[in-house]
Amino acid sequence: MERLINIDNGGTLTDIVVGSGTDFTFTKTLTTPADLSQCLFDGLAKASTTIYGQEDLPSLLHSTRHIRYSSTQGTNALVQGKGPGIGLITDDPNLVAELRKDPEASRLFDDLIGERVSLLPVDGDEDSRARLLVTEINRLTTAGAERLVVAAVDLDREKLYKRAMLKNFPRHLLGSVPVLFSWDFTSDTLRSRRIWSGIINSFLHPTVERFLYSAEHRLRSYKVKNPLLIYRNDGASSRVAKSVALKTYSSGPRGGLEGTRALADAYGLKHVLMIDVGGTTTDVGSVLNSEISTDRRGSVKGVPISYEMSNVHSKGIGGSSVIAVQNGEITVGPDSVGAAPGPACFGFGGRQATITDVNLLLGVLDPATYLNGELKLDAERARAVITSTVAEPLGISLDEALILMERTYAEQMASAFSGTIQDADTTTLAAFGGGGPMSACLAARIAGVRHVLIPRLAAVFSAFGISFSDISQTYEIDITGASAAQIDEARVEMEGRAARDMFQEGHTINECDLDWTLVIENADGSLARESLFDETTTPQITDGQLALLSLKCTYALPHPTLPGNHEQSKSKAVAAGTRSVRSSADLVDQIPVYQLEEQAPGATAAGPAIVEGPFFTTRVPAGWVLDISAAGDLLLSDSQ
Incomplete structure (x- = not known):
């Protein structure tokens, strides 16, 4: 079986999972912000060393069917407000007020557009309007607009503006x-x-465009024939040239949700809350009764958009989020030190404190085994930064600062998911990402959740979740009031578009599954109902409703299966040693350290403890019990 490679690019670390059937190899590498394609190839080279015993990137690439890529760069850009200035051109004087209809939309409008708005007159001949358009474009670009969005009241006017722009620019x-x-x-x-x-797509586009085409160019230098696939926030994949930037937003968490659904099915769990803690954000999603919470029309920072999205919300708290003091209080995020310079303990020049620095000084992290020993942590740098930026401003000792920072961080993490808990007794928290396992139990106890699941692949779980995606495209046409003949014409047109797109993906439409759906929307854009559509379907709508014909064209790729759990005879977990871990400002405990990969299925132990897995560390507080499942996952229960 040919390999499938999944890559999840985060703000601090980039994860790589190479899969073939049930056999998975995975690794992590530091993200390289100056050239994001570099960390992609660094990670692939590391994976090839694991597979072949020595670095052999060409062999890995030529034995691979597809590379599927997901990135948090767009999410991080919006969280941190870092991206191009957008200019808006319209001929509707009411549009700005409509776009700023609530506080969330107003904040996003101010962040992305601000005062860069041009209002064109509706009167005048075509030449005069074209001249004014050129004047306004020059004004907007001088004011800092790096990309423009044109939103006319109707399609004909937009066509006029398009002709004028192409002629003059x-x-x-x-x-x-x-x-x-x-x-x-x-x-x-x-x-x-x-x-x-x-507007949002224009903001995200340059963030992902440059490195994706750079990555494709480097792949071609290895004579790789199969195109790079982009993993999207609707759970499907498509080649770079057939993807839009907006669909990359929050795509990594969708991979995590697909993996979470597989966990829920494998363990028979009713409700699983996903928390994917990366370097910059904590992403939260829900799987209830094996269904991923999804919106047909998603939203970005509370603003509705036109495309489907999993119902994931992101909070600016991660392993590299800045912990600082403002007005005498400790704050966490949303700013992040990223991979460059990274946390102070990385030794790359970081001058701001993070939870990674805190956990190093608390003793939770071993400076010699972080990232499987590939990055040695510097405790002295962490100590100096926390002392100067937190302890001294608050007038407290370093040890007091560490306990207070850990508590604040856990409270902020708990606040990211506590509002989505329906029943704490039937909810399991699935925690992954590089930072999820470290603080999951502390945050779960604050939120009242008593069960936590840390998958064996926790450090790369969103990348693993991409394994459940197929190559797919979706199309939609308004058929409100259309006759049967017109609906047939629409179906032919949509199927023709699907055939062309899938041909460009490298597959014929005869190899694909076609799913036709009738969608009824209310006048306010909300979903009224949806159902399967065939030749006998007649849209039934009331006044103000719209009938939309939707086609999803899918080429299926192989998916993995998770073994789950079954009854195991209990045995005592075997500790590899002990570690000094600070539990309060004046108390340091010697607690056992368990290597996850060395434990037999059914192994159990009580906290306090540390569990080290591949590229991650889990803190098990007092009162928690840990169990190792048949699949090698870590199951944690709060006995208090």
């Missing part, structure tokens, strides 16, 4: 500015949702 000139036309971007009929989708 041809794309081959250095002075051209990327422009997105709202009517071209999506078929969504709800105006505010369609325009917001264009």
